[in-house]
Amino acid sequence: MKQQGHKAISPPEWGVRFLRWFCAPDLVEVIEGDLYEEFIRQARYAGERKARWLYWFEVLGFLKPRYIKRNHSDFSTSSLFSHDMIRNYFKIAFRSLSRNKGYSAINIGGLAIGMAVAILIGLWVFDEISFNRYHQNYKKIGQVMIHNGSERNGTYDYLPIPLAGELKSSFPDDFKYVVLSSGSENHIISSDDKKFTQTGSYMEAAAPDLLTLNMRGGTRAGLIDQNSILLAATLAKKLFGNTDPIDKILTIDNKSKVRVTGVYEDLPNNSTFKNLTFLLPWELMVSTRDWVKGDLGNWNDNSFHIFVQLAENGHTPRASFSEISLRIKDLERRYISKEKALYRPELFVHPMDRWHLYSNFENRVIVTSESLKFVWFYGLTGIFVLLIACINFMNLSTARSEKRAKEVGIRKAVGSLRSQLINQFFCESLLTAGVSFLLGILLVLGILPWFNSVADKTISIPFTNIWFLLMCLAFTAITGILAGSYPALYLSSFNPIKVLKGSASVLRLRIGSVTAVPRKVLVVFQFTASMALIIGTIIVYKQIGFAKKRPVGYTRQGLMQIRMGTSDFQERYEILASELKNSGVVSQVAKSSGAVTGAWSNSAGFEWKGKNPSDNQDFVMVGISYEYGKTIGLQFTEGRDFFRSFASDSSGFIINEAAAKYMGLKNPVGETVKWNNSGENINKDFRILGVVRDLVMNSPFENVKPTIFYLADRPGYISIRIDPQVGIAAALPKIESVFKSLIPSAPFDYSFVDDVYASKFIAEERVGNLAVFFSALAIFISALGLFGLSAFVAEQRTKEIGIRKVLGASVTNLWRLLSKDFVIMVIVSCLIATPFTYYFMDEWLQKYTYRTEISPWIFVLSGAGALCVTLLTVSYQAIRAAWLDPVKSLRNE
Amino acid sequence: MKRTYLGEFEEIVLLAVAVLGGQAYGVSLMHDIAKQTGRELRLNQVHSALQRLEEKGMVKSTLGEPTAERGGKRKRLFLVTAHGQRSLQEIQQVRLSFWERLANPFKLGINL
Structure with missing residues (x-):
């Protein structure tokens, strides 16, 4: 206080905070005091700067287990997240899971299946979104395309040869590479005795750099010589086995001889260039095809592709794709005839990361492509299936709330806070979610080979990817919290006096009326989602079958x-x-x-x-x-x-x-x-x-x-x-x-x-097969939930059933009594699902000109199916309860 | 022979605590030892030695009053316990007996 400067001096704030954070609470005060004293002293003798350094040095000296280890106190702290409480939460969670093995199995099983589906779909969606990421410069690569005319297919990527030269000379600062390429073509590639028909392209010499091919042998400069070829690793292996392919001579289409100058790693399935098994020099095509030679200066033959990579300053491109598109927009008009210019040709650069999902153009603007629709469709399916599984968990937890009401009451009476109870229930759901997640991953591992073959993908689980692991953790946590939110917030709200006073009937009434409505809503939602999936699947199959039966006008067999x-x-x-x-x-x-x-x-x-x-x-x-x-x-x-x-x-x-x-x-x-x-x-x-x-x-x-x-x-x-x-x-x-x-x-x-003809249905069959898989799982999980729920209801009403039996109710009466509610719920679901699905499936069918119609029997059939499944699951429990001897159920109490 | 083992640094710290008599705490100990031995010391070394000594029952500690020069934090003051005193004495004894048996004390050499 005496000295102004003295007062202003204080140890580095972050150093103090760090110390307080890691140091054990019972030691921190004395250590902090000592450090402070020493700091003031050093500041006086050696200057503040040095004192600050020394302070940090001393703080770090305390970073030892001796000072970090927390002393065990004899009294529990009031903290919600203290070590003891968390351990207790999990202990209780384990106990309650293992006490109710049946419920736990239904919960964990259903959740595991739901999570497996969600993970599978997540991986699939990620694969779709990360298309072309294999090429390191994918953010800077684009393809030059053209809007021409205004019809549906007025946007295409076929361009004349001289455009490439024009781009290079007029915009030297904008493009790092401009690469001409042929379309992908089939060629016969032969070495001495082996010959194969393969897909590949003729491209200019910069192509391997643009595509950042991963060279296994040779260099990326391998296309400079006119008579050279670059091979994908698989093709090289097919041709030459284990011998070194470099400098070997190959024959293309029995005409040109070329020398292998490089071997590159196969391009992955999620690259637009996945079928590129070889690369030939552009000049070779020019020299062997007269019509290409004639096209070198021809602005009217649109037969070639142009790929570009943007020039960069440091790591960011000098100009964005849209800026460059604006610059090159009118480039072609100068060179073409007046009649063609009437179509208002307009050049633009289409960025590589949008090729896969955003390449459908209509009237010069991007419209939702089929692939993007599938990403949405499957994404929604995944969320639905997971939601259905979460709903099971919620329903079973609230349904069992009566059983746990006493536990909640006692806990509250001995001093438990509501927030502690909330934590308790969240721990239970997190534990369930965690176990389900592990099971789900196992399931995914089992299903993945089949899934890959159906979906035509090469997906694997990226266990080594830190982001994937983080995502998994977040995913489990979110599922756990989602599934546990309702029981945690609801169960913890019980009033201990009412619960413990023993007025079970009051409680039952209360639980019955408060939870029954949301529970019914959730079940209806579950079944609506399952029904929608089933109806959708039937329609997809009907459409495929319809097209398959179409007369083809010739004889396919043989x-x-x-x-x-x-x-x-x-x-x-x-x-x-x-x-x-x-x-x-x-x-x-x-x-x-x-x-x-x-x-x-x-x-x-x-x-x-x-x-x-x-x-x-x-x-x-x-x-x-x-x-x-x-x-x-x-x-x-x-x-x-x-x-x-x-x-x-x-x-x-x-x-x-x-x-x-x-x-x-x-x-x-x-x-x-x-x-x-x-x-x-x-x-x-x-x-x-x-x-x-x-x-x-x-x-x-x-x-x-x-x-x-x-x-x-x-x-x-x-x-x-x-x-x-x-x-x-x-x-x-x-x-x-x-x-x-x-x-x-x-x-x-x-x-x-007939094989080729059958392959025309592959895309649709793929959708169909995956849809069958998902909807089967959805209905299975829903049925599982219903099974648990009906078991609970039957158990809850044991006494009522006993009394009814004594008074003369028959098994049929009781069965009807117990099943009625569920049957009504399923019928409501059908009524909701029908218009909803009709609308979406009708839209889907519109894209086919040769299409089946949506007939009412589909809805009737799937409704009847759902009803059957419901009755089967519910009846098992209902009849079991109805056969119970009333003497047994009424004896105690 | 000895029941409790004392490290060299622990012994010095224990001696320093004894010397400072009632005014021994982290910083004062550090400076005193540094002055006497000419060693470079860090606070954490002193603190861990004090902790070990306390675990062995050779020192006991009390919390002092918070002071402004410590930023309002209390200090932990250390005192040597009876067990600590006895241990120091024992060590002294052992050393003395060795020195006495030394036929040719080294100091002669220095005089020459």
Whole structure:
């Protein structure tokens, strides 16, 4: 007080706080005093700065067990979270769990299943959200895309070659890399004796740096030389086994020789580039494909992808994606014709972390994609299932509250605080949640392989990830608190006098009326969620079944197709066809420009009698050989197939019914259609020879597009009809030997049309299978809860049942009495779930043009199903209670 | 022979407590010992030695009054117990007997 400066000096505040925090309470005062005294002294002699340092030094000297260890006091502290209390909470929690083994099993089992589902879905959602994170610079990588026109598919990622050069030269400060790439293509890769059809791309030399490929051998600079190739590790292993692949020579499509200059780690399943098994230099494509050479300065051929990485200052990009998009917006308009500019082409850069979930554009803006919908759908399902499990816990706890009311009363009477009781019940639920979580993780470990195969993922549990572990802890805590909140807050509110006065009937009344309503609401909610899942599942399956039964317009069974990968196929086609027929196992062979399971070649420029000038829709074009119709089994409704003997058939068309309808021709056969298309270099009249039934070539959920078949000698696919009398197993080796001897340049890669067709349902079947899994679990958990609840109700009403029996009630009467409430609840759930699900499923079905309708029997069926499950679970308890001997139940008290 | 083992540092602290007679506490002990021995000391060493001595029953302690120079904290004052005194004496005895048996005390060498 005497000296101003003296008063201002005080030890470092954080040092004092730290000491108070770690030091045992019974030692801290003396130590703090000593330190203070020493500090003042040092400040006087050596200056404040040094004194502060010394203070910290001394404080840290006390960081020893001797000073940290708390002394055990003989009296309990009043703290809620003192060591003793927490130990006591858990002790009691354990005791009450082990005393009620049945309830605990239902609680823990249900919660474990719910948590397993939630974890599984959590992992799945994380996998979806973290798409493309494998590429280290994913935040700076983007793909240049274009809005063109305003229709639905007016936004695409196919761009002309010169745009890349323009981007590089006009915006040198904005882009670190600009990489041109082909689309992903299938190529035959062969080394001496092994050959495989593989997917990969031609990309410019900076691609490995942009994708931050993890090189196992060679360097990322491996694409600089024109005749080089980078291989994914799996492909390298397939080709060369364990020998070093670097500098080995490979042949691409039996044409170009390339040298292996690098091997990179396989790209993970959750990367857009997951199928990229090899990378070839862009220059190789330019030198081997004349049309690409011609496109180098052509602004009108949109056939290529452009990937960019933003330039950076330090670690942050110099400009954001939206800024750059704004800058490059109008770049293309300067170079294209006036008519094309009318479509208002607008370039933009689409950031890599949005590729997977935010790539659906409509009218130039992003709309919710299918993948994002699934993330929401599964996310909600996970939350629902978990909620259902939590509700079980709440319901069983409140239902048992009467039993624990006395415990609460006594605890309060001997001085327990309400907050201590709350802690007590939270501890119980946390313990349950903890045990359930461990069980849930075990379950997930068991289910994961199956789940991965159904969901087409390679998810594993990231046990080593600190964030995952923290998330798990938080997840368990939240579940525990969520499930325990109701019992903790409600049970702890009992008035000890009323509880202990023994007016059990008053209590029962009170508990009955107060908890019964929320409990009923919760059960209704549970069953509504389960019902919604069941109805949804049935509709998904119905839709799949509906599409599967759709007539496809040709015969799938025993039909095989082979892609004509090298030029040998085209050169030796005739001899191949005759050899195959001579083998005795093949009844027909034909050639077509596209596969019957996927026709993507469109063309415009048709004129016919009575054509409306606004009819500008493209036709699907399939160039075929004479035998095609017989091979795949086209079903003619009018006219005839192509015949070799009629020379004029070379200017003939066969159209499908959709095309006939679109053209509006009453008698299409014999009509003349003029086809004028500069791209195809064709301009002549064709005569319609026949009409066939619609062929489902693309998605079985969509309308069949107008399709035209015409004679053309083009490489594409070879279709082979196996003789039905021979059988596939016997035919395959013979067919293979014909191919091996005639076309040694390509692997014998075949597919069966019915397999390919079935694979068109994969996405929908995936949704269906997962939905079945989840809804089965949901109904199981709900039933489990109901089982526990009905057991409780039956037990609670033992006396009442006894008296009723004595007075003459029959077992049927009692069964009805005990089941009635539950049946009503389930019926209410049905009534709520029906409109709710109808709305959502109707919206889901809208995306399919070929779709089933939602018929009422689905709701009736699932309602009846839920009712059955309810009756089965409830009746077991009800009948057991009703058969009880009244003498036993009334004897005591 | 001896029932209680005393470390070298403990012995010095115990002696210091005895010397300071009633005014022995953490800081005063530290400075006194530092002055006498010329060692670099830290407070925690003194405190742990005092704790050990108290556990062995050689010192007893009382809490003093809070003072401003200690930031309003009380100090713990130490006194040597009878057991502590006896232990010190025993040690002294043992040392003396050894010194007496020393035929050629070293100090001669220094004089030369």
